[in-house]
Amino acid sequence: MPHPSTSPQMSRRVVLSAASLAVGASSAVLTACSGDSGTGASEPKTGGTLRAAFAGGGADETIDPHRVNLFADAARAKAVYDKLADLGTDMDAVPRLAESWTPDADLTVWTVKLREAVFHDGGPVRAADVLYSYRRIADPEGTFRAKQDLAPIDLEASKAVDDLTVEFVLHHPLAEFPNALAAFGAYIVPEGTDTFDSPVGSGPFKFVSFTPGSEFTAERFDDHWDGAPKLDRIQIVVADEESARINALLGGQVEYAHDLSATTARANEGNDAVVLVASPGSNMLGFAMKTDRAPFDDPQVRQAMFLLCDREELVESVLSGRGQTGNDLFGLGFEHYAADIPQRERDLETAKALLAAAGVQTITLDTADVGSGFTEAAQIFAEQAREAGIEVEINERNADTYWSEVLTEGQIASYRSGAMPIASHISQRLLTDSPTNVTQWHHADFDERYLQLQSTADEADREVLYQQIQQRLHDEGGYLVWGFADWIVGTLPSVHGVEQAPANTLDWARFDKVWMD
Structure with a gap:
């Protein structure tokens, strides 16, 4: 893993605009003092441009909010648009454009009241806009990511009662319907919106410019329903390699660096030129088997x-101990997580016997430098597999196209996920x-059990079904979840409110609540 230097330079895979390069590397002052949470004691101030470095996706990047997939896409969408609800740190739905939601007695009709809010062009956010957006997401030609979360809604039967009231009619009872309103994307x-050359949303920032694989700029929206941001502008720039992001931060070329590794965090714990903000155990890491x-x-x-994997070694080596051991299930610590399933332990002899019986001798493991520790984890896992008699060929894919390729191609791939409700996963x-x-898990009986849930x-009955579904995934699924990493971002000391x-x-990449000295 590349190590930040005391004379930071941009690596070959960082793309910054001319404005971003205005501050030189000499502005970084590296002394031995510990950083804090980033909230600081500063009184909120108005003004300034925050430059934030994210890993990108090249030509696959999008400003269409219904097609978001990458973290950079999600951060851009959060700046320009808003949802009816978003997720709190406990994975409960928190009202946003929705002021309230109320079910009928059998949980098949939910009435959502909208707060008064306006789009960037001055038009009001109406029930008709909500229904149009959801129908666009559900378009079978689009295969949008939030489509499955909205699938319980009968969008033909749902209607606008008035401009600020939506009546959602569901295909079946759904007690956790508010989570659908908070779905990713x-x-x-x-x-009527069908192009996004100059997108209009109701979020805290107004669109200025976007070049896929390079930069995105948005400016403060003074009429945002939740209050105008303190910042004048937010600029998201692309720095694919983690070393590029930390070096850009230390060099003063950006004020915020997303997705830093545990190794980088440990190396900068005594450096008062950077503030580290960590959310423990919130990033699932593993391998996805087809x-x-x-x-x-x-x-x-x-x-x-599952049995040949040494999870403790991966957590200690890749995460520098800043994480928790996984048990081949998503959502450690979240509501409905099957914590009673015993932790799977390494059993090399049984793994050898199973592989010998199956006649497996070689596999190809896809990876890329698209997330902190990806390549290192792949190399360590390959060595662990060789102890079981399996030769592992590591296939380094193009970082710009990695996620779209491994969705359908290959055998097994490095994988990670941010937080979401287990039901959304x-x-x-x-x-x-x-x-x-990505695991190509296709089972009609599993689909039916989830519909029943x-x-x-x-x-209580729903909880039993959650446990049954997770037990099956633990026994037969395609996700080898070896750990949960702390989610780490870095800022300059002049940045507050992260x-x-x-x-x-909700509070991840929430730049409308950030200010700078």
Whole structure:
């Protein structure tokens, strides 16, 4: 893992605008003092441009809020648009454009009241805009990521009662319906929007410019319903390699660096030129096995992978101990997590026997430098697999196209996920028609059990179904989840208001609440 130097320079995969380069590396003052949470004691001030470095996705980057996939996409969307609800750190839905939601007695009709808010062009946010946005997300030609979370809604039967009231009619009872309103990418756009060259939203910042793979700029929206941001502008720039992001931060070329590794955090714990903000255990790390093709279409081979993995070594080596051991399930610590399933331990001899019986000798593991520790984790896991008699070929894919490629290609791939409700993880990734089903887990009976879970009003009965679904995934699934890392971002000391928050939640990348000295 590259190490930040005391004379930081930009690496080859950072793309910054001319404005970003105005501050030179000499502005970094590196002394031995510990950083704090980033909230500071400064009184909020108005003004300034915050430059934030994120890993990018090249030509795959988008400003269409319904197609967001990358963290950079999500950060841009959060700046320009808003949702009816978003997720708190406990994965509960928090009202945003929705002022309230109320179900009928059998949980099949939910009435959502909108707060008074306006789009950047001055038009009001109306119930018609909400229904248009949701119907666009549900378009079968679009395969938008939030589509599965909105699938319980009968969008033909749902209606605008008035400009500030939406009546959502559901296909079946759904006690956790507010989570759908907070779905990743479920942003509201003005009715009729079909192009995004100059996008209009109701978020805290107004669009200025966007060049995929390079930069995005937005300016303060004074009429935002939640109050105008303190910052004049936010600029998101692309720095794919983690070393580029920390070096840009230390060099004063950006004020915020997203997704830093535990190694980088440890190296800068005594450096008062950077403030580290960590959200413990909020980033799932693992490997995604394709369950529809050899050799991982054999459940015994998947079991062997689970058993040969030394999770403790990965947490200690890749995360420098700043994380928790995974148990091949998403959502450690979240509501409904199956904590009673015993922790899977390494059993090399059983893994060897299963692999020998299956006749597996080689596998190809896809990875890329698209997340902190990805390549290092792949190399360590490859060595662990070789102890079980499996030769692992590591295939370094193009970082710009990694996520779109591994969705359908390959055998096994390095994988990670930010936070979301466990129900959203299932609906987006584990149903037969889920848009991001990277493990290609296709089982009609599993789909039916999830539908049963969604339709179960009794909390105790629903909890039993959550446990059953997770037990099956633990036994047979395609996600080898080896750990949960702290989510770490870095800022300059002049930046305030950056909160601890898991990725994809309300307070993550929330630049409307940030100010600078």
